[in-house]
Amino acid sequence: xxxxxxxxxxxxxxxxxxxxxxxxxxxxxxxxxxxxxxxxxxxxxxxxxxxxxxxxxxxxxxxxxxxxxxxxxxxxxxxxxxxxxxxxxxxxxxxxxxxxxxxxxxxxxxxxxxxxxxxxxxxxxxxxxxxxxxxxxxxxxxxxxxxxxxxxxxxxxxxxxxxxxxxxxxxxxxxxxxxxxxxxxxxxxxxxxxxxxxxxxxxxxxxxxxxxxxxxxxxxxxxxxxxxxxxxxxxxxxxxxxxxxxxxxxxxxxxxxxxxxxxxxxxxxxxxxxxxxxxxxxxxxxxxxxxxxxxxx
Amino acid sequence: xxxxxxxxxxxxxxxxxxxxxxxxxxxxxxxxxxxxxxxxxxxxxxxxxxxxxxxxxxxxxxxxxxxxxxxxxxxxxxxxxxxxxxxxxxxxxxxxxxxxxxxxxxxxxxxxxxxxxxxxxxxxxxxxxxxxxxxxxxxxxxxxxxxxxxxxxxxxxxxxxxxxxxxxxxxxxxxxxxxxxxxxxxxxxxxxxxxxxxxxxxxxxxxxxxxxxxxxxxxxxxxxxxxxxxxxxxxxxxxxxxxxxxxxxxxxxxxxxxxxxxxxxxxxxxxxxxxxxxxxxxxxxxxxxxxxxxxxxxxxxxxxxxxxxxxxxxxxxxxxxxxxxxxxxxxxxxxxxxxxxxxxxxxxxxxxxxxxxxxxxxxxxxxxxxxxxxxxxxxxxxxxxxxxxxxxxxxxxxxxxxxxxxxxxxxxxxxxxxxxxxxxxxxxxxxxxxxxxxxxxxxxxxxxxxxxxxx
Numbered sequence: 122x123x124x125x126x127x128x129x130x131x132x133x134x135x136x137x138x139x140x141x142x143x144x145x146x147x148x149x150x151x152x153x154x155x156x157x158x159x160x161x162x163x164x165x166x167x168x169x170x171x172x173x174x175x176x177x178x179x180x181x182x183x184x185x186x187x188x189x190x191x192x193x194x195x196x197x198x199x200x201x202x203x204x205x206x207x208x209x210x211x212x213x214x215x216x217x218x219x220x221x222x223x224x225x226x227x228x229x230x231x232x233x234x235x236x237x238x239x240x241x242x243x244x245x246x247x248x249x250x251x252x253x254x255x256x257x258x259x260x261x262x263x264x265x266x267x268x269x270x271x272x273x274x275x276x277x278x279x280x281x282x283x284x285x286x287x288x289x290x291x292x293x294x295x296x297x298x299x300x301x302x303x304x305x306x307x308x309x310x311x312x313x314x315x316x317x318x319x320x321x322x323x324x325x326x327x328x329x330x331x332x333x334x335x336x337x338x339x340x341x342x343x344x345x346x347x348x349x350x351x352x353x354x355x356x357x358x359x360x361x362x363x364x365x366x367x368x369x370x371x372x373x374x375x376x377x378x379x380x381x382x383x384x385x386x387x388x389x390x391x392x393x394x395x396x397x398x399x400x401x402x403x404x405x406x407x408x409x410x411x412x413x414x415x416x417x418x
Numbered sequence: 419x420x421x422x423x424x425x426x427x428x429x430x431x432x433x434x435x436x437x438x439x440x441x442x443x444x445x446x447x448x449x450x451x452x453x454x455x456x457x458x459x460x461x462x463x464x465x466x467x468x469x470x471x472x473x474x475x476x477x478x479x480x481x482x483x484x485x486x487x488x489x490x491x492x493x494x495x496x497x498x499x500x501x502x503x504x505x506x507x508x509x510x511x512x513x514x515x516x517x518x519x520x521x522x523x524x525x526x527x528x529x530x531x532x533x534x535x536x537x538x539x540x541x542x543x544x545x546x547x548x549x550x551x552x553x554x555x556x557x558x559x560x561x562x563x564x565x566x567x568x569x570x571x572x573x574x575x576x577x578x579x580x581x582x583x584x585x586x587x588x589x590x591x592x593x594x595x596x597x598x599x600x601x602x603x604x605x606x607x608x609x610x611x612x613x614x615x616x617x618x619x620x621x622x623x624x625x626x627x628x629x630x631x632x633x634x635x636x637x638x639x640x641x642x643x644x645x646x647x648x649x650x651x652x653x654x655x656x657x658x659x660x661x662x663x664x665x666x667x668x669x670x671x672x673x674x675x676x677x678x679x680x681x682x683x684x685x686x687x688x689x690x691x692x693x694x695x696x697x698x699x700x701x702x703x704x705x706x707x708x709x710x711x712x713x714x715x716x717x718x719x720x721x722x723x724x725x726x727x728x729x730x731x732x733x734x735x736x737x738x739x740x741x742x743x744x745x746x747x748x749x750x751x752x753x754x755x756x757x758x759x760x761x762x763x764x765x766x767x768x769x770x771x772x773x774x775x776x777x778x779x780x781x782x783x784x785x786x787x788x789x790x791x792x793x794x795x796x797x798x799x800x801x802x803x804x805x806x807x808x809x810x811x812x813x814x815x816x817x818x819x820x821x822x823x824x825x826x827x828x829x830x831x832x833x834x835x836x837x838x839x840x841x842x843x844x845x846x847x848x849x850x851x852x853x854x855x856x857x858x859x860x861x862x863x864x865x866x867x868x869x870x871x872x873x
Contacts, residue, residue, distance in 0.1 A: 127674070134666035238505065238765050246692055246724045252700045262701050336666070338693040343661040350663075381667040382674070388631060391659050 123382040130261050131378040137267035138350075139374025140274030141332045145351035146358070146366040147274075147281050148325030153360050154298035155318035156207060159219040160199070164348030165229040166323060167330020168341050170195035172237050174331070175247050175339055184250065191334075192327030198229070199323025200316065207315055211301065226345065233341035247334040270332050277325065278367040285363075290317055350374070353394035357401040373397055474751035476759050479516065480523025481787075487525020491532035492786065492793045495552035496563035497545065497573075500537035504687065508766045509587050510535045510563035512775025515760035516783070526786045529793065534558060538566060545572045553580065560798040562782040563775060565589070568633075570599055581795060583803040583819065585781055587774040591637045594856065600825035602777045602810070602817070603770075604738045604850070606713055607638045608857065610685045611850050612736035612831045613711035614642040617681035618649045620734075622708050624680035626672050630690065631657035638685060641854040648853045660690055665697035673698065676707045683711040691716045692724055695733065699725070704732055714738050718769050722836040729836045734844055737832040739773045739812045743840050749780075749811025777810040781817060784808055814847035818864070826860040 145163060152160050174191035178184070202225055210218050237245070251265035285291035293314045296304040305311045329351075333344055350373050358365035373394050380390035477483035494517075496510035514533045521530040534556045536548040545568065552558045561577065564570075564586035570593035577584055577598045588594055588601035594608075604612070606629075614625055627642045629635055639655050646653035654675045658668055672682045672694070684691050691712055698704050709732065716735040725733070742750055753776045757764060764772050785801035786793070807816040814830035833845035852858040 130670045130674075131667055134664065134670070137666075138664065245689070245720075246696055248696070248700075262703075264700050266700070337663055338661065338665065338689065340661055340689050340693075343663060346661075347663060378664055378667045381664070381671050387671075388657060388659065391663065 127382045128379055131381055132375065133258075133261055133263050133267055135375035135378030136371065137270040137336060137374070138378065139371035140271035141329050141336065142351045142354055142374050143274035143367045143370035144277045144325055145329045145348065146354040146370045147278050147363045148322045148329070149351060149355045150358065150360060150363050150366050151281055151285070151294070152318050152322040153355075155294040156203070156211075156297075156315050157215055157218060157301070158203075158207070158210070158222065159215070159352075159355075159360070160322055161219060161222040161348065161352070162199075162202070162225040162229065163322070163326045163329070163351070165226045165233075165341075165345045166195040166198045167326040167333065168233060168344035169198060169229050169330075170327045171247055171330040171334035171339055171344060172233055172245075172341065175245055175334075176237075178247070187247075188249075188331055191331045192324055195327030195330055196320055196323035198225075199326060200320045203319025204316055207319065208312065211315075230341060230345055233345075237341065245339045247331070247339045249331075249335045252335065266332070266335055270336060273328065273332065274367065274370070278363055281363055290314065294318055350377075350394040353398035356398045357405075359405065369397070369401075474748065474755045476519050476752070476755045477523050478748075478752055479519040479756060479783075480521075480525065482524025484522075485524050487521045487528050487530040489525065489527070489529035491530050492526060492560075492798075493532050493534065493556055493558045494560045494562050494782065495534045495536065495556060495558035496561065497536045497538060497548050497552070497566055497569050498564065499540060499566045499569075501539040504540075504567065506565035506587070506771065507535070507537060508764050508769075508771040509565040509775040509778070511763040512757065512761060512772040513563040513779035513782070514775075515756055515764060516776055516779035518760040519756045520779075520783055526783065526789075526793075531783075531786070533563070535563070538569070540567050542568065542572045545569050546576070549573045549576055553582075559793055559795045560782065560802060561585070562802075563587075563778050565771075565774070570596070574598065581799055583799045585778050585802055585819075587771075587778070591634060594826050594860075595824045597821070597823050597825075600819045600827055602739075602774050602781070602813070602828060603714070604736075604826070604828050604831065606634075606685055607641045608826060608829060608850050608854065609713040609736045609738055609831070610638055610683065611641040611645060611854050611857070612738075612833070612848070613683045613685075613713050613734070614645050614681075615848070615851055616734050616736070616833045616845060617683060617709060617711050618645060618651060620681070620709055622679065622681035623651065624676055625651055625653040626656065626676040626680060626682045627653060627685070628656040628658060628668070628672055628682065628694075629685035630660045630687075632660070641856070642683065644853050644855065645851060648851075658686075658690075660686070662690055662693055665693040666701060668694050669698040669701060669703055673703045673706045678706060679708050681709045681711055682707055683713075684716070685713045687715050688718050688721050692721055695721075695725055695729065699728055704728055709734060712736070714770060717741075717834055717841055718766075719743070719840055722841050723839040725836055727836075727838050730838065731835050731844070733836055735834050735841065737770075737834045737841070737843075738828060739770055739777070739832075740814075741832060741834055741841060741843050742768050742773065744842055747811055753812075773812050777812040777817075780810050780812075781805055781808055820864060822860070822863040824856070824860055824863060826857060827864075829857055829860065 149160055170191035173194045174187035177187045177190055249266050251269055255264035285295055293309045333347055354366050354370035354373055357369040377390050377393040380386045498506045498510050500507045517531040517533055534552055538545045538548055561582050562585045564584055568590055570590040574592040574596045584599045586601050587603045588605040593599045593601050625646050635657055643653055676682050712735045714736050717737045785805050789797050789801050803819050805819045807818055810817055813828050817827050829850045830847050832843055834841040835844040850857050852861055
């Protein structure tokens with residue numbers, strides 16, 4: 122068993138990854154609560170944004186512009202999907218809505234493979250200026266991108282919580298989560314509220330794509346399927362609580378990286394989100410039913 | 419109403435769980451069908467090629483400059499992996515470019531070469547079907563340019579049964595350990611040997627050898643393990659699930675295990691190696707070990723450009739073929755000229771993959787030109803097998819097929835290092851050590867180490 126000092130460096134990398142998983146998870150929860158759609162294309166649109174940003178960078182565009190384009194591309198694709206397909210799918214079963222986003226994922230994935238082929242051994246990277254600076258905590262080197270990743274997770278979780286609670290738009294989103302029809306009857310412009318949710322989710326997908334392209338890899342496959350870790354956090358939160366989503370995402374990122382120095386477990390660390398999500402699914406239904414009963418009583 | 423909402427939520431939670439499981443299996447679920455393409459005669463310049471060719475005419479590739487071959491085509495076949503994240507199609511595509519050049523300049527005694535390229539997605543049933551299609555439907559008389567993760571393992575016995583002698587770029591163990599396959603490259607094991615050998619020569623006190631967690635890692639790891647053991651240097655063997663989603667952790671572990679006088683040797687595809695090396699750089703770890711090494715896939719300018727100057731003389735990459743950027747021979751210039759004129763389908767441009775394809779096509783054309791009668795399976799494969807001491811201009815050694823139980827005809831390599839965005843030679847031709855028992859067995863069978871080119 123490794124000593125505590127062996128684990129220390131992995132705390133920082135785990136927290137940074139957990140932070141990005143958290144902001145992704147928050148985006149997924151907010152969109153689900155507003156529209157009933159579990160957006161499985163979250164990773165793919167982020168990847169699309171990041172690869173577009175890389176191409177712009179290669180063409181000589183300044184860094185700040187490429188970052189904005191990354192976010193804009195992810196937001197535009199997500200908003201366009203929501204506006205075009207959202208109304209048609211609004212009354213369909215949640216399973217149909219989720220599967221439809223897998224369709225978008227596959228289209229984007231194929232497009233990325235076509236536009237940014239890996240034939241010939243191309244290796245791409247998207248680095249942020251924050252990689253070049255940082256500080257040390259004891260023996261641990263921390264760079265600013267890691268700090269930004271964790272900070273973005275915290276800020277967006279808190280900010281989204283406040284937004285949902287204290288703004289008119291947030292209140293409308295919460296109302297729609299309970300009942301879309303009644304909310305519409307009360308005069309809430311549901312299409313506009315849904316569009317805002319899609320746009321917000323797309324922006325978060327772009328930010329996550331940018332950070333993950335730097336922290337993990339600029340690769341369509343990797344970025345597309347990194348949504349799994351966020352999805353596990355969302356599942357643990359039962360698609361409801363952004364606070365639980367945040368905590369679960371941090372735990373997933375942290376636990377995943379802390380398993381690295383343990384030789385017997387290191388090759389199984391990628392199972393972390395699956396194991397935690399499965400455990401949550403097994404344990405939580407009973408307590409949720411009890412809570413539901415109490416609510417109804 | 420609340421019950422309905424709860425029900426809907428439960429449904430979506432179950433759906434999401436299924437989606438997670440499906441995504442977890444995604445890397446092995448590809449099943450698209452194979453495709454064949456006829457030889458291209460496109461003269462569109464390859465947009466990805468930026469080679470400066472020193473006034474070499476592509477008409478040198480054929481025996482009758484400017485005279486297009488119009489005879490009965492000689493059908494050859496190739497199978498290449500082509501799936502998201504892993505594509506080796508540049509190799510047969512470059513061979514096809516070479517053949518297009520030959521066809522435009524006389525062909526083989528007036529016969530054009532037609533290369534059928536089948537692609538596969540690491541599906542054994544599909545790969546076996548590809549081989550049968552090439553033989554039974556396309557009627558190919560020879561196989562050249564195969565580059566696949568598992569094709570050698572799947573089809574080796576089939577080729578032996580039919581009497582085909584394959585000229586390929588090897589990955590799986592059977593590409594090197596069977597009588598019917600001879601590769602232009604060393605493959606992951608011997609290339610990793612070369613990288614470890616270089617680190618040991620630099621007096622690294624410990625070796626950390628890290629590679630993808632895929633089938634065949636034990637076979638690859640055996641070579642570096644033997645070299646380290648012979649040098650009395652401890653070796654730590656690691657494997658990583660790919661795609662790597664936590665490069666920071668991987669880099670930290672490698673550096674911790676190697677120590678300040680140790681070496682970290684990577685055997686990954688360029689994108690995976692890049693994320694590890696960049697993670698090390700971001701964490702300031704590149705100077706925390708004596709040196710970093712890498713097997714051949716890292717030998718790309720893409721990687722050198724992405725890494726930047728911090729890795730100059732810090733990363734040392736095994737190179738199985740002659741470095742193209744700093745070589746100005748007639749053959750190298752012909753390769754660049756053909757790539758430019760005929761290589762529109764070669765997406766990676768100048769690099770190891772297109773060099774593999776060029777050299778394999780050279781060998782095939784050389785063999786076909788020795789045939790005086792009909793181009794049949796028997797005559798073509800006898801010609802392939804009979805290639806002896808052929809100078810491809812791309813390797814340290816002359817290339818020989820021969821009647822051996824195993825084939826490692828390329829067992830002498832270069833070492834290159836990044837130099838401000840380019841890969842430059844750090845060490846010239848060096849024989850891979852016979853301490854690797856497979857190399858020793860080949861040299862025993864082939865008589866001795868193969869000769870070096872005379873020009």
